[in-house]
Amino acid sequence: MKFGVVTFPGSNCDYDAFAAARLIGEEVEFLWHQETDLKGCDVVILPGGFAHGDYLRSGAIARFSPIMKSVAGFAKNGGLLFGICNGFQVLLESGLLPGALIRNRDLRFRGRDVYIRVERNDTPFTNGYKIGDVLKIPIAHKDGNYYNFRGDVERLKKKNLVVFRYCNREGEITDQSNPNGSADNIAGIISDSGNVLGMMPHPERAMEKILGSDDGYKMFESVRDFINRSVIIEKA
Amino acid sequence: MAGPMERMMSKNKATVFIRLKDGVLDPQGLTIERAIKNMGYDAVKSVRSGRFFELELGEDSDSKGKVTEICQKLLANPVIENFNVDFEE
Numbered sequence: 001m002k003f004g005v006v007t008f009p010g011s012n013c014d015y016d017a018f019a020a021a022r023l024i025g026e027e028v029e030f031l032w033h034q035e036t037d038l039k040g041c042d043v044v045i046l047p048g049g050f051a052h053g054d055y056l057r058s059g060a061i062a063r064f065s066p067i068m069k070s071v072a073g074f075a076k077n078g079g080l081l082f083g084i085c086n087g088f089q090v091l092l093e094s095g096l097l098p099g100a101l102i103r104n105r106d107l108r109f110r111g112r113d114v115y116i117r118v119e120r121n122d123t124p125f126t127n128g129y130k131i132g133d134v135l136k137i138p139i140a141h142k143d144g145n146y147y148n149f150r151g152d153v154e155r156l157k158k159k160n161l162v163v164f165r166y167c168n169r170e171g172e173i174t175d176q177s178n179p180n181g182s183a184d185n186i187a188g189i190i191s192d193s194g195n196v197l198g199m200m201p202h203p204e205r206a207m208e209k210i211l212g213s214d215d216g217y218k219m220f221e222s223v224r225d226f227i228n229r230s231v232i233i234e235k236a
Numbered sequence: 237m238a239g240p241m242e243r244m245m246s247k248n249k250a251t252v253f254i255r256l257k258d259g260v261l262d263p264q265g266l267t268i269e270r271a272i273k274n275m276g277y278d279a280v281k282s283v284r285s286g287r288f289f290e291l292e293l294g295e296d297s298d299s300k301g302k303v304t305e306i307c308q309k310l311l312a313n314p315v316i317e318n319f320n321v322d323f324e325e
Contacts, residue, residue: 057313064310093313100315107263147260147316181261 001227003028004041006071006087008062013048013084013204020204021045024220033065042227043080044071046087048140048202058101058143059089068094080124080223081196085141088188088198097191097198098156099148104141105181111140113212114179116164116187116201117171123163123190124226125197128218134171135164135215137201139179144200146182146189153183164188164199248293250303251322252311255286260316 003021007014007030014030021028029039033051038044051062062068068090075081075096083091091097104110118126118133129135148156156162164187168177178185180200188199203216256262262284269283289311293299303321312319 056311060310060313092315098315100313102261102316103263105261105263107267145261181263 001026001042001224001231002040003223004031004038004044005029006031006033006044006046006067008033008049008051008065008090010051010053011047011049011086013086013202016202016204017045017047017084020207020216020220023207024217024224026220026224031067033062033067036066036070038067038070038074038079043082043223044074045204046071046081046083046090047204048085048087051086051090054086054143057089057093058086059091059093062086062090063093072096075191075193075196078193078195080227082125082223083196083198084202084204085139085144085200088200089143091196091198096196097189098152099146099189101143101200102145102147103143104145104179107142109140109142110144110179111138112179113138114187114201115167115169115171115177117167117173118163119165120160120163120190123194123197123222125190125219125222126163127226128222132171134167134169135201135203135206136213137203137206137216138212139201141180141200144180144182146180146186146200148183153186156186156189157184159192161189161192162186163190163197164201248299249324250291250293250300251324252289252291252303252307252319253286253321254288254307254312254317254319256284257316257318 005014005017089101118129121129121131165185166178166187167173173185190197203219206213206216265283265285272280307319
């Protein structure tokens with residue numbers, strides 16, 4: 001299987017995502033934002049960084065990069081699309097996921113490890129975890145405060161589209177463990193169709209114990225296992 | 237031929253104001269509000285922050301419609317923001 005990592009001008013976690021895919025032993029390719037060919041990738045990652053300088057609003061300009069048309073079409077046909085941090089902001093600006101990410105409630109850029117709880121393990125991105133698993137994953141953002149209208153947040157919850165929530169080390173959802181003010185401690189959500197995931201924390205930076213945590217490793221493995229299983233089903 | 241001054245005068249201008257919708261948390265506005273209160277002014281009850289853009293327009297007869305489209309697609313995020321446009325000729 002093959003991972004694809006989109007590079008926008010200003011992306012700076014594209015190499016981390018690339019390295020993460022390599023680390024689990026899979027093929028991976030960069031996709032420059034001016035291109036329109038997804039080169040047969042099975043999953044497309046929109047990485048962290050400051051695409052187009054984050055001018056106007058985070059992700060607002062990246063949405064109009066030529067590759068985004070192909071990416072949206074890919075997702076519409078069921079392709080796996082994974083937005084991390086700035087990539088999550090791009091997904092929201094593109095309307096591929098609902099809501100918006102606004103300035104952190106304390107106005108500070110937050111770069112540190114946080115704990116998130118796995119709320120669903122029946123997704124292509126989290127099938128290697130158990131529900132309730134607590135992952136230590138770093139965040140690095142200033143605009144990570146997930147916002148949506150109250151009714152829409154309720155809808156997300158009712159439809160079970162929240163995949164990760166900020167929690168404390170024990171896995172309790174508390175206001176203190178919410179690093180940015182996100183509604184309902186939301187750290188990551190998935191589309192209705194189940195193939196588009198966006199999250200603020202950086203699993204690609206939590207791939208090896210020597211770097212502080214390898215809790216993100218299973219996320220990349222989950223994606224690989226999901227793709228490999230679908231290939232087997234297609235062949236059968 | 238029109239000189240530079242006349243060219244400037246003949247240009248149409250759109251001024252776009254972007255505002256956060258009611259109820260959307262505005263940490264920047266709140267921080268400024270606190271600062272004003274700390275300065276000792278009690279005349280200001282609350283502050284909301286926003287953004288504005290000046291767009292110079294060409295001769296296109298439908299430039300007004302296009303500015304609205306640009307606001308909807310790019311300058312404002314409809315999930316959290318409203319916009320309005322002032323046109324000057």
